[in-house]
Amino acid sequence: MKVILLQDVPGTGKQGEIKEVSQGFARNFLFKKSMAKLASLAAVSDLHAHIRKKEKEEEADLKTQQKTASKLDGAEIEILEKINDEGRLYASINSQKIANAIDKQLNLSIKPKQVSISSPIKAVGEYTVRVEFEHGLEAELHVNVNPA
Template identity: 35%
Template sequence: MKVVFLADVPGHGRKGEVKDVSDGFARNFLFPRKLAEPATEGVLRHLAHEKEKHAQGEARKRKTALERKKALESLTLRIPVRLGESGRLHGAVTSQMIAEFLRERGIDVEKRQILLENPIRHPGAYVVPVKLYAEITAELRIEVVPEGEGR
């Protein structure tokens, strides 16, 4: 019997796959647990429509991520900080601070997307990766400057 899997079933099929399984396995295990349904013409048409809708959504997200990457890479973010007597920062520049500075400039990035390995503790120029989508990562240039040199 041909069935369309509605969920992943280890060793048998993944969600959205159409496979042949034995009649007993389908009737006694898959159908009662709502793990699959018979592969009728209407179900297959609906599955194709859902896959197309999903592909369009992914393409839209990818396009948006590429636009945001272009915006981030054309920007140099200047972050004014207070320095101690040794030339080190009072505190540190964290991914949360970077996200807030970006939000002020109209670019919405969550702090978890900013791949800052360690907080920045010294003034200077840095390049910080920002993961926008699956394989799309922008490189954001940041200048940490002493307070008074402006944003």
């Protein structure tokens, strides 16, 4: 009996695969636990349409991320912070502040977890920060920290 797996089934296959299984296994286990459905012609064509749609969405997402990465690569942002008498910042600059500055100054929405800095910035100066995207894309930008 051919079935379409609706989720990963250990020892059988991964979600979205069409597998040949015994009738008893399909009826008594896979169908009862909603882990699979019968691989009818309509279900198979729906699966293929879903896969094509997902591939198109992933392509569009990749293009969007490539554009964002190219806009960010080599860009400069400025962050103004209060400093003490020794020239150190009162509050360190973390990935959240950098993501907010990118959003305000470059109009690009970046999640803080995408911003990669080795440690929080605690002094005035120029720093190079890496922004990581899905699909292995990266961009480096310059962050200028100046006194407010």
